[in-house]
Amino acid sequence: MASAFKLNLYTPKGVVIRDLECNDIVIPTVRGEINILPEHTHILTELSTGILTAKTVNGVRHFSVTAGLCRVLADTVTILSFTSERAEDVDLERAKSAKAKAMDRLSGKESLTDVDLLKFRRKLERAEMRLRAANLR
């Protein structure tokens, strides 16, 4: 029985991680978080914005992910996310200012169109998620 499997994390901007040996991954999906352990069944699911946690022999790693796709196939987990960052790479200052900006726009001082409202809510969500990821490192 395989005790470990590989994690690949790709984004349009580049490869975040390739062939990371893990034995336990928690993935945020549209239906809530799922936990992948070795010998997991083949599954294809949509990602949601959140933090992906991977346990490796060398410790726990965190990645921020946004909308995308997760494919578990045999002993490989492939994550295709629109944007993704390693927790250790998150720019704390930028995330904070992004959060402040989004909060400001959403505070209701100016009226927003539905599209903008959705856009800033997503921005806020992403910024908060990145801050959380940064705090986990």
Place this chain on the structure above:
Amino acid sequence: MANIKELKKKIKSTKGTFKITKAMKLVSASKLNKAQARILGLRPYSTELEETVRTVAALATDYTNTYFTQRENKQSVVLVISSDKGLAGGYNSQLGKTVRRFIAEKPDEDLKFFWIGKKVRDLLAKEVNAGKTFTFAKAEPTYEEIRKVADELGQMFMTGEVGKVYVAYNSFISAIAFDSKVRQLLPMQVSAHDKDTIKTKYPYDFKYEPGAAEILDTLVPEVYLTTVYTCMLDAIASEHGSRMNAMENASKNSKEVIKKLSLKMNKMRQARITTELIEVVSGAESLNG
């Protein structure tokens, strides 16, 4: 001899050309580096995405999506991605040739051409049914700009205005090589052969969350978009690669020309000096006489 003066002038101007081509080569090399990083970063994502969709589409047999619809419509649209600037070796002419070959292969389709970059447009404009040219704020379009282009073409397909959408571009292989090709974007195809290979490769079905149809509904447009974006980045990287090589060759050639001209000039100068010396010596001899 006035000829020496002329040669000097020629050498000087060739040196000027050499400087320019060398500078252009360096600029292209640095642009190529960036473009290469971008395309190589995107490729794993786009190939994985495409493969996943093909797999799911092959396994979920009863699934249909407008993106997969085969239409009787003979109208097709081709997006030709070339460059705005020349001096890139065979970059544009080769693509032009490939497009011509493609036209010859599809006599029964009514092709309309949309353009990114004006070079191949200018080359082919008189021979084909030329449509709109897309332009971007900067030389290298952003993802959002490409999304607009892709949406416009996708819309033409969705409404049934055209039956097929193709893209013609230069695919990046390495800094010194690219491959001109025409690729069918829509409708997306999963051939029977592919279906068989996929089915033997994955003899089990996936578990889908939420469901195969929902996943495909969001994925398929994403794949289409990513494919267009990949083509664009491919084209940009090959443009810089091709220009870098063209300029490298031009620099080499001008160096050679400079060498040849200098040799010729030096010979002439030597000949003149010799003649002058003979004149002086023979003059002195005759005085001594």
